[in-house]
Amino acid sequence: MSTVTVGAGRHAVRVARAEKELFPARAGAPAVTKADLAAYYRDIAAYALPHLRDRPLMLEIHPDGIDGPRFMLKNTPSHYPDWIKRTELAKEGGTVTHVLANTADTLVYLAGQGCTTLHRWQSRADRPRQPDRMVFDLDPTDAPGGGRAGAGDPFAAVRRAARALGELLDELELPWAPMTSGSRGLHLVVPLDRQADVDEVRDFAREVADTLAARHPDELTTQPRKHDRGRRLYLDVLRNGYAQTAVAPWSVRALPGAPVAAPITREALEDPALDARRWTIRNALQHAAEGPWDGLLPARGRSLGPAARRLRALAD
Template structure:
């Protein structure tokens, strides 16, 4: 029998709560739902007003993965959706998670949450910049940290304040709040930063995606600033063997990182970190310190 729970006046069927989703730790779907309920106050501000894509992994990371932009079949009519015109589908819509009820409904599908860099009211006009630092073995997140510090200072030179989070996989994500700017302009600036990082740190950085270029280096992926692209949201679980979370980190932690384990956080770690640090990325939500994107 599927239990029914009521959240913010909405009845939600929660299924298969004992099902193991993350096999390395035996983490169940019920524990995942509990995690999202606990971190809702941290996560929701980063999801509100942003059309979502979902990476679904209902049978765990070793099962079939589904990446979807369209609202999943059976989406309740009380779940908010927003118009996201696409060249192949002018009438396309995507889910917007705007409260605890829709968060728990989505979490019950077992998903990674991925957001655009723009809000629903202004598609293709970004209010933040993102750089995804992805290490090519044998490089690790430790190497990403060194590159992140350089990029932080480079962004600061342009008047932009950078914030960091783990990807929840192997690397780091850097964000900077910006004044609303067309995504193609932000993309061009992000690419300039990536090229400059490779020029200044040629032994450590590559700005092109080709796998042949990446062993032992950090790929500075600037492509996620494109209007159609998304990035794993802060505090989302990732479809990994262990229940890793894309977790905001302080610059002190980035600077001090000497081993990958120091910047690996699982769902049971996040609440205590929030008690200690609050939401490191909160200024991105509040728009504090957002600056103009330099012209090319």
Template sequence: MTPITEVEGRRLPLSNLDKVLYPATGFTKAEVLHYYASTAEALLPHLRDRPVSFLRYPDGPDGQQFFAKNVPPGTPDWVHTAEVPRSEGGVRQILVQDLPSLMWAANLVTEFHVPQWRAGTPAQADRMVFDLDPGRPATVVECCRAARWLRERLTADGFHVYAKTSGSKGLHLLVPLEPTPSERVTAYAKELAVEAERELPALVVHRMTRSLRPGKVFVDFSQNAAAKTTAAPYTLRARPEPTVSAPVTWAEVEGCEEPGQLALAADDIAPRLRRHGDLLAPLLDPDLAQPLPARAGR
């Protein structure tokens, strides 16, 4: 019999709690659900009002993985959804607005991916993202070097810049913005990626071409496009171990000298939240949101 639990008045069936989802560590589905319940206070504000795309891996990272944007069959009627415009026509997507909907979605075993805009203002980005992806033999150490340059450059344009691990090999930089058309944000982010490659040609590449990337950091600016999404803060990733896309301090970025130094797993997050709080909370502060420079993205 599938266990039923009650979360804030909503009855949820939770299945296969003993199933090992991360064989490298023995991390079970029950532990996945516990992780999301214990980090919900920090996670939910970063999901709220953003249409969620799911990368599902119900049999663990070694099993089948599939990306889903449409509302899944069997979604409870109390889970919020939003109509999202697409070039091929509108679709409905999930909004994870509260703890019950978070736990319902977590029971599907998924990574959470979100756009840089909110459901009420599609294609009006309220944050900018740079995805720093190392090409072997480069590692997160090289990503941190590129991140320091980008932070300095963005700060010169008046922005506040925050960092999180990707939960995989790289690093994400996030910048709070006054709502701005996504195409302008993408154009500005591309300008900075091109500039970074020009200034750091031995370290950075701004094009996705695989042959250009070995030993360098690909500065992916494209996730600012309205149709693109990025791994949400605090989401678990479908990796061999239960790694998390987790915020890090700039002191940690500046002190990164070993490839595994910024690898953060589910068990690391609660102590970090007690020590630092949510390092990405400033992303949600409208007083820190800045406009793009007038020249940018024109």
């Protein structure tokens, strides 16, 4: 197989086995090669990098395509070029040296290594215990697309839960922005001011989820065990713990058709055509250019203190 050179940022990145099909053609969707993946990450970089800069990453790598072995990579391999930024952070029993995807050439290089998906921390490397993002993952119990079996609109339960969570966050006066996960559900992202410790953020997110589940006990749950959920949608807040990750905006998921985790407008939650895999590597760039999160994520995040007091007042 041939090697191609992809110009991005300050470097021309060599992508070996460029014709390798990482996503085989299925159900009318054309195959996606390694060269296609590298070109996508080069083109989407202007939109993706603001959500990645200085954030430690866990890399999901499929060197032989999505039907082959998968590797979840945290520690940066020694053969990665020196121009790729790294950060060494504490873990139980030692440290891990994570990749920082701060430049377009880094994204292209990672794609050339078979990295399909970037999973990011909610904090930045300089203050790893002070997140500037809080994430709620709305995870349907049933098959991809979500919702309850037999429903006319299979993603309706997910959209409904996102709207309800958004209303609660509005009551708490916290800004929020929705995103398709590219896999099964939706994420709601809340910008923070980096003052609260990660444990405080995780505990607050759990209280918000518990409050919402109590309002909608037949539809929503915070039970982590699948057999305790029944047919209720799971409100997952575990991605807010230290060293936990969530899929980064505009990342490709290792699923047929190469779907993308795509930011969306709040109005899109009313669209019955919305589902978790609506955008793919083929149409995500056009969607990104429409600016779906314009005005939703303020430059400075909010403090949890006032929101926590409002949440306690709701419980009284």
